Amino acid sequence: MSAMRQREVAESLKEAALAERLRDWTTLLTGVVVGSCRITGWAAAAKGHALDELPQAGQEFLGLDVMAFERVGVGCEAGCEASTWRFPVAVFELENSLSDDRVAYSLWKTLCVRTSLRVVFAYRPNWDVGIDLVQHLGRDVVGALNIEARIALDGDTLVVLGSRGEGDTFPHGYFKTWRLNTNTGRFDKL
Numbered sequence: 001m002s003a004m005r006q007r008e009v010a011e012s013l014k015e016a017a018l019a020e021r022l023r024d025w026t027t028l029l030t031g032v033v034v035g036s037c038r039i040t041g042w043a044a045a046a047k048g049h050a051l052d053e054l055p056q057a058g059q060e061f062l063g064l065d066v067m068a069f070e071r072v073g074v075g076c077e078a079g080c081e082a083s084t085w086r087f088p089v090a091v092f093e094l095e096n097s098l099s100d101d102r103v104a105y106s107l108w109k110t111l112c113v114r115t116s117l118r119v120v121f122a123y124r125p126n127w128d129v130g131i132d133l134v135q136h137l138g139r140d141v142v143g144a145l146n147i148e149a150r151i152a153l154d155g156d157t158l159v160v161l162g163s164r165g166e167g168d169t170f171p172h173g174y175f176k177t178w179r180l181n182t183n184t185g186r187f188d189k190l
Helices: 007-019 024-042 100-111 127-144 147-151
Strands: 040-044 068-069 091-094 117-123 154-162 176-182 184-190
Touching: 007 024, 024 068, 024 091, 024 117, 024 176, 091 100, 100 117, 100 127, 100 154, 117 127, 127 154, 127 176, 127 184
Parallel strands: 091 117, 117 154
Antiparallel strands: 040 068, 068 091, 154 176, 176 184
16 A cells, blocks of 8 residues: 555556556556565566566566565575575456456466465456456356365465545545455455
C-alpha cells in the first residue's frame, strides 16, 4: 500500500481505473508491484524492470508478469550467490482482460509455480462482477485440483481485484483481496 500511496502513482492509477484504461492500469500497477517487492527487500523482474541477479538476465521469467526473488545475501539460503539459480519467493500476474477465462489462465499459471506467494490482480468495473469472477476462479481453476494437490499448495494464493472504487478512498475503496483456503478450495475475502 505504501508504494501505491505515492501521490503521482495513486492519482494516475485512480484515473486509469475510473476511465477503464486497463493497459495503463496494468503498467502502473506493475510499477507498484515491483516497488512493493523492493520495499519488502526482494529483487523483481517485470516488463520494463529488468533483473540481472540470475545467470540469465530478463524482464519476464516463465511468462509471468512479475517474479520476485530474495536478494543475494538477504534471506538467501546458505551458500546462495549471485551466480546461482534461485527459486522465486513470489509471482504476480496482472490481468487486465475482462474475460473470466483469461484471468483463470493467469491463476492457473501462478498455481503451477513453486513459491510461497502467488498473487493475481484483475480489474472489474464493479464489485458484483468481481465477486462472480472470484467464485469462477474457485470453481473452475481450484476445483480442477484434486484434494491432495490443493492441500499440498505451499504458501498463500491471493486474488486482488481492482475496480472503479467505492467513494473517495484510494486505494482502499478500489482494491479488495481474497485468499485461497486450501482446505475448502474457496477464496475467503480478507
